Amino acid sequence: MNIEQLLFALFALATCGGAISVVICQNVVRMAFSLIICLASVSALFFLLSADFVGATQLMVYVGGTIVLLIFGVMLTSSSTLLQIRTSPAEGFLAAGIGVLFLSVFSFTVWSVDWDRNEAKLAGVTAVEGVAPQGYNEASSGNTVRPLAMSFVGLRPDKAGKAPGYLLPFEIVSVHLLVVLVGAAYLARTKRRVSAES
């Protein structure tokens, strides 16, 4: 067992532990804190896989986003109705069923991949082209930002520019996010009643 496997085990355990305690905890703020542990450990797993950009985004968007959840948790828990969240047995049963189904789909996918052949294929790619793709070799492990960004603006450095980039999906997602933001601002603004005299 090398150090990478040890770290993987550690963070995988933290991810699962955090996820389980989100379900078990009944206090909103503790739930949010468990969620932070879970999501931060997932980002650590991304770093172990040399997916720096995804890991950093996970940290920035999901863990940072949980802060807002935490704030709302704190603000809402001042009224005692939401301090404790209790689920009915029916909800628990339904959630458990969906969870088990999801787990079985995941397990099926993981077991259906022939990992040894995959490794051999990857090794073959490196052997044929002489160099591993950028970001996957020893020296520049995880440095994938530049090819990623080039792909987003429409160039594909990994395919020598001969494949469509991700500019259109990227733009669609960003416009969608803008619509969501405007909608959220509209819903959250204070509605002042205009009096007839003024």
Added chain:
Amino acid sequence: MSLILAAESLAEIISSITGCESCSVAIAAVVHVALVGAFFGLPAAVFIWAERKVSARIQDRLGPTRVGGRFGWLQALADGGKLVQKEDLAPEAADKPLFRVAPYVVVIASFAAFMFLPFTDGWSAVSLDVGMFLLFAMLSLEVIGVILAGYASGSKWALFGGMREAAQMVSYEIPMSICALVPIVMAGTLNLNEVIHYQSAGWVNGLPPFLHWNVFNPVAGPAFIVYFVCATASCKRAPFDLAEAESELVAGFLTEYSGMRWSFFFLAEYASMFLVSAVAAILFLGGWDDGFGIVRSLKGSSTNVLDPSVILGNAIGAGILMLKASKLVLLQIWVRWTLPRLRIDQVMTTCLKYLLPMSCALFLAAVIYPMALVLQTGRPQLLPLSAPITKAAVATAIETDVEIAAVDGEVTE
């Protein structure tokens, strides 16, 4: 980022001396952790002492004079010794596990961000292509600890402090990140060391190299000021210290803390002051570049890290970065003891009505300005710091772009 690769260059040197492969990796990792830990802890201790001395001088007092013989230079150590001995208390109404864990969250978030700082060319614990992005992600986690501390203390003062801090952080993060993007866009990389390389140059046309620093750029200069204001706010420093506002909220989110846990919050505050100042120095003030080409000429083109002149150049570079960051920390201390605290509504107005539009305008200017300048003068800078770009070079660059676009078009069709 491979965690093992982080210590690789040092490990190679150690293994070439000792001949042991696996133990050299372990030794290198320990050396890295110890070095980053020292860079995290020592400046914090020095700045706590500096804060006492500077505040005393500003208020016409002497400050600590006795501990350590003269100038009270060991005062921080004495404070630490006192705090360690205090009883570790948690209030009856507190949410005890969260109350205990909150200081660690703050310290770890601040410490983790130190990993990505390039103290000098090639001397960083982890050098990454996403360094800047990850550093800001880490910095934004600090607020979790403050909100947790505010909630878990079970006291209304702490809760008010925590909520104020949350509101302040969530809003000041935006202009801060946008301003940090200005030099990133100019250098075209998120790697902090490459941003410094972009600002470091030799003498051109008799003009000193420090004119390459981003702060002397007409767009990045104002961005530096806006960044520094936001950075001060993100460290909860006066005039933005609403979270602990002692005259209104007892001590804000720190009300129920004492002893070691309280000192952890303090350590994190001073460490993150140093961190944001170091980031400001890297992004805008040239980082380890001394401004007169000394480090560059010492290092030359040698790539051997054990070369004495390279080591000397790197050491001078590290000293220069520390000096720049320390100056900015002193500026923060000076501001704290000079300006009165803002009200919470004034804090939000400053950010959302002034700093945010300013940062957006600066970001837009950072994108348009170099383009307009190249079209007008043929150079990406205002001063003659580089040879003008010839029309032929531009034309070939455009042609290759057109070719790529044509290839793209074919594929999509």
